[in-house]
Amino acid sequence: MEDQQIQNLPSDEAMARLEQELSQARAKIAALEQARTEEKNKREQIEFELKNSQQMLQLVMDTLPETIFWKDLDSVYLGYNQNFANDAGLTIPGEALGKTDFDMPWTTEEAEFYRACDRRVMLSDQPEFGIIEPQLNSKGEHTWVETNKAPLRNVNGEIIGILGTYHDITERKQAELSLQKLNQQLEKQTTELAATLEQLQQSQLQLIQREKMSALGNLIAGVAHEINNPVGFISGNLEPAQEYVQDLFELLDLYQNALPEPSEEIIEKIETIDLEYIQADFPKVLNSMGEGIKRIANISKGLRTFSRADTENRILFQLHEGLDSTILILQHRLKANEERPAIEVVRDYGKEVPALNCFPGQMNQVFMNLLANAIDALEESNEGKGFAELESQPNRLTVSTRFSSAQDSVTIKIQDNGIGIPKDIQNQIFNNSFTTKDVGKGTGLGLAIARQIIVDKHGGTLTFNSSSEQGTEFVIKVNVA
Numbered sequence: 001m002e003d004q005q006i007q008n009l010p011s012d013e014a015m016a017r018l019e020q021e022l023s024q025a026r027a028k029i030a031a032l033e034q035a036r037t038e039e040k041n042k043r044e045q046i047e048f049e050l051k052n053s054q055q056m057l058q059l060v061m062d063t064l065p066e067t068i069f070w071k072d073l074d075s076v077y078l079g080y081n082q083n084f085a086n087d088a089g090l091t092i093p094g095e096a097l098g099k100t101d102f103d104m105p106w107t108t109e110e111a112e113f114y115r116a117c118d119r120r121v122m123l124s125d126q127p128e129f130g131i132i133e134p135q136l137n138s139k140g141e142h143t144w145v146e147t148n149k150a151p152l153r154n155v156n157g158e159i160i161g162i163l164g165t166y167h168d169i170t171e172r173k174q175a176e177l178s179l180q181k182l183n184q185q186l187e188k189q190t191t192e193l194a195a196t197l198e199q200l201q202q203s204q205l206q207l208i209q210r211e212k213m214s215a216l217g218n219l220i221a222g223v224a225h226e227i228n229n230p231v232g233f234i235s236g237n238l239e240p241a242q243e244y245v246q247d248l249f250e251l252l253d254l255y256q257n258a259l260p261e262p263s264e265e266i267i268e269k270i271e272t273i274d275l276e277y278i279q280a281d282f283p284k285v286l287n288s289m290g291e292g293i294k295r296i297a298n299i300s301k302g303l304r305t306f307s308r309a310d311t312e313n314r315i316l317f318q319l320h321e322g323l324d325s326t327i328l329i330l331q332h333r334l335k336a337n338e339e340r341p342a343i344e345v346v347r348d349y350g351k352e353v354p355a356l357n358c359f360p361g362q363m364n365q366v367f368m369n370l371l372a373n374a375i376d377a378l379e380e381s382n383e384g385k386g387f388a389e390l391e392s393q394p395n396r397l398t399v400s401t402r403f404s405s406a407q408d409s410v411t412i413k414i415q416d417n418g419i420g421i422p423k424d425i426q427n428q429i430f431n432n433s434f435t436t437k438d439v440g441k442g443t444g445l446g447l448a449i450a451r452q453i454i455v456d457k458h459g460g461t462l463t464f465n466s467s468s469e470q471g472t473e474f475v476i477k478v479n480v481a
Contacts, residue, residue: 065167067145070152072161075118076100089138105138118162121149125159132169144173227300235293242286249279316355317363319410323347323399326367333375334397340382340390343375348400353410357481362453366462369446370414370474371397377418377472408480409460415473421466429464454478 061068061081069080077096080088088104090096096104101111113133121128127150135143147166151159252275256262262270327334327345336342356363378395398415421429430451454462460478 066165067167068163068165070161070163071118073122073159074100075115075162078161087135087137105140106136110134110136117147117149121162122151122159125151127151132173133166143168143170145169227296231293231296231300234289235297238286238290238293242283245282245286252279314357314359317358317360318355319353319363319401319412320349322360322364323349323367323401323412326364326371327399329368330371330375333372340379340387341394343378343395343397346396346398348398350400350402353401353403354480356410356478358458358478359453362457366450366453366476367414369450370476371399373446374414374416374418374472374474377416381418381471403480409477410480412476413473414476415471417471420468420470420472421464426464426466430462 058081062083064081065083067081067083067087069084070078072078077099080096084090085096088096101114102108104111106114110133117128117131117133127148129148131147131149133145133147135145137143145166146169147164149162149164152161152163154160324347334343334345374397378397382390382395396417398413400413400415402411403409404411430447451462454460454476458478460476462474462476464472464474466472
């Protein structure tokens with residue numbers, strides 16, 4: 001009812017009407033108060049439940065063995081669990097909220113690494129697992145953690161930050177590092193052991209070959225000595241014998257002049273022995289014996305050259321004499337036999353090749369190994385071929401030497417015209433104990449020792465060229481001095 005209408009009513013009635021409206025207003029106010037109280041209680045209940053829920057969530061996160069944290073798009077911390085607080089040395093609840101990794105106890109490099117990883121995960125919208133990271137904790141201890149990071153989304157699925165977890169793997173990492181260090185030590189020890197074994201093998205090879213060459217040298221030296229004695233005796237008596245024969249022939253001439261008509265017995269004897277032929281041929285026989293003595297002397301000299309023992313220091317060595325003496329030692333293998341003609345040896349020696357300052361015995365050993373292998377290769381290439389075919393295409397060894405004054409070095413080449421070395425084994429021929437020969441025919445030491453002598457002992461090089469069309473050529477290059 002409007003105020004004008006109330007004023008027109010009698011006073012008692014107006015008073016009653018006002019009291020009624022006041023009572024209605026009070027009822028509405030009470031209802032509003034009741035509603036507000038209920039809403040307040042409901043809100044407080046929700047807040048209580050939310051707080052309990054948050055506390056329960058925090059309790060759960062604090063109970064988990066993992067360290068948990070989450071950040072916004074700028075890598076600013078929005079929350080974390082107790083493990084994180086312990087690692088960061090945080091004592092006040094929420095102390096790290098609003099802070100970044102640069103405010104934490106980790107190093108600057110670690111903070112930059114963490115933020116770079118955060119950006120990578122948020123930009124790629126892809127989680128990353130098993131990230132191994134270093135971390136300097138609040139106690140100043142260097143630790144290792146394994147981290148997992150994933151994009152953090154709101155209810156609309158929009159990325160609003162990053163969620164991360166990690167756990168301490170310091171013990172595992174230290175064990176890995178210790179194992180890695182141990183492996184490195186084992187690898188080093190293995191390498192040292194392999195080097196020692198290689199050195200022992202090389203020493204064994206040297207000892208074996210030195211003993212073999214020493215025994216061969218002693219044998220050859222003994223043979224040469226035994227040859228020299230009778231050769232010297234014969235050579236020393238040959239010249240007087242020639243003089244005696246000349247004197248006897250002159251005496252016979254005098255007898256013939258003095259007795260132009262000898263007896264029948266003398267004439268018969270002269271005809272029987274053919275005195276005229278003897279007088280013409282006997283000087284030739286003596287001269288031939290002289291040439292034979294010279295040849296035996298040269299062979300003896302070659303034997304002595306090959307068998308000379310090495311000293312502790314290098315000495316001057318005539319290269320061509322060493323090659324010739326080695327070829328002489330192998331002459332029995334070069335001669336013709338029932339299966340093949342003789343192996344032709346071509347000596348292409350360079351002019352003015354100076355004496356080498358080297359270990360002669362070892363150089364002769366290299367020549368022996370290379371030439372013997374070349375002969376083996378030729379004999380292998382002869383398999384299945386007839387004598388006539390080998391006569392038309394004879395086996396040939398070519399030994400050449402050249403001197404380079406510009407490099408002050410000598411190059412020796414030993415080439416055969418065999419079938420060459422198969423390509424699949426060419427990178428193995430200098431390996432210790434590698435051989436393609438049958439058991440009992442080769443030790444696989446010859447080329448390994450030859451290379452060691454040339455490379456290690458003389459600072460030179462030993463290489464080879466090989467093809468099935470042209471055979472194999474070994475090339476030695478050593479400095480003169």
